[in-house]
């Protein structure tokens with residue numbers, strides 16, 4: 001497993017692998033407020049994946065790590081546009097102005113990341129893999145030497161992944177799982193030992209939810225239903241304050257089923273979430 005550090009207000013704490021030596025570790029995970037950033041490589045100049053949300057602890061920890069190990073960062077690869085992944089870029093560039101910043105759909109001054117693009121550093125080759133779903137610009141990276149993948153926010157070490165587009169997300173999960181056989185290094189939460197196994201669980205879970213919605217619609221025998229009506233049936237044993245967040249997920253399932261022609265508008269009175277009574 002990679003060596004791991006937790007960013008703290010005044011000093012770095014080695015979180016795990018306490019006795020592993022930094023220099024022997026191909027991948028270093030730095031945890032800051034639940035968001036992971038990774039330093040990849042074995043040489044004097046390494047690749048950083050993501051940049052945290054811009055907290056002072058994060059850049060302080062990066063500076064401390066780089067100086068204690070006498071290394072630098074020459075490239076930062078950003079997995080997607082969310083602030084908790086790109087927020088530290090300006091602090092990083094203030095410290096290391098020559099670092100190149102890469103992102104799919106780059107901002108001004110940044111460089112693009114394209115499907116299949118390779119990024120090399122001593123000890124590691126990273127292959128970019130476009131996997132929209134969580135966001136449209138979402139990129140994962142296969143570590144060829146480890147047969148592992150940086151999965152960013154499509155697959156998490158803990159909690160539930162969220163996505164903008166369920167249909168794209170499901171296709172991405174399927175294709176991601178075929179790119180590697182080893183660990184998944186997620187954007188949040190601990191490293192996952194069996195990456196493709198975890199992805200298979202995600203796919204199974206999503207398919208079960210989808211089937212539940214289809215069952216509810218079939219049981220309704222053509223009457224009008226809103227997304228909240230479906231929530232009230234599927235989540236009837238859950239506290240009511242969870243119904244509203246659950247409804248967002250149900251609407252995404254309905255959108256996917258409509259795209260696939262599995263439900264028509266005649267099954268659904270309203271997608272606005274208001275009961276259609």
Ligand SMILES: [Zn+2]
Pocket residue numbers: 080082134153
């Ligand atoms: Zn995100």
